[in-house]
Amino acid sequence: MFRLSAHADPAFLAEMLYEAVNWRDDGADERPSLDAVLSVPENARYIAEWGRPGDVALYALDRRDEPVGAAWLRLFTAEAPGYGYVADDVPELAIAVYPEFRGKRVGTLLLGSVIARAERDRARGISLSVNRDNPVKHLYARYGFEVVGEPGDALTMLLDVT
Template identity: 30%
Template sequence: MIAPPDDIDRIMSVMERAFPPEFGEAWNRRQVGDALTVGNCRYGLIGPDGSDVLDPNTDTAGFFMGRSILDEEELLLFAIAPQYRRQGLGRQLLQRFINQARANGMARIFLEMRRDNPASYLYAAHGFREIGVRPAYYRTAAGSRIDAISQELVFDD
């Protein structure tokens, strides 16, 4: 799914606000653009009112990016800008991602996150379960290491 430049601007704007720089998790514009030129990647945006149809003058509250291979989907990036958190938008956006994956015939969804990521509660509430750990996978700006936690959501139907 090739994203128009203004949608990449929206993704970058949310990522810059949502991803703490000390963890180095944010992608740069080229990484986002390159990923979205591959046919198996998709993204979604959400506005402050929960809409996925955004007026050009409306802020973007959050986004997801995913990649599918055969019958598996990977949630590559997921973020809600700090000023829009705790309003149900993360739940709504994650549910939209899950529903689309299911509708596209996916059997499971994978994601990977740093240990102690606050979004772990959101993922658990949607049925994701830990399936592995990559010890000391992420490096912070200060040089310390943090484990990566792999999670999976399996569709039972």
């Protein structure tokens, strides 16, 4: 059983950012360090100075109340965009679950909940960037996200929540 919490913990978000960046968990490549991931400004900006207006994070807690996954929304600007940036007023989604907890519907719980939250907050939409090889793109499509850009090996997807 998992439950959701809105309690914000930037240190845990950093770990989830690490999992999202290293999404291809096939053991083929040695993983970079967390510091190496966070030293890339385009990565670090997903969590830097967490608590800005518009920041929303939902955490999935296991039965011991330990966080095992998170989905979070953040607004970006054209000057300092996220990988899935579409507009200043459209928050971008990041989501990850610890490898040992994947495939147990935690991600589905987080995604549905963060979409409901964006609807409640009257957001215009939610955007995201996903590698075209990442199977989670099918989950996004099931929730209504549509491909609006195909930069390099990524897909930019957008969900209209109006």
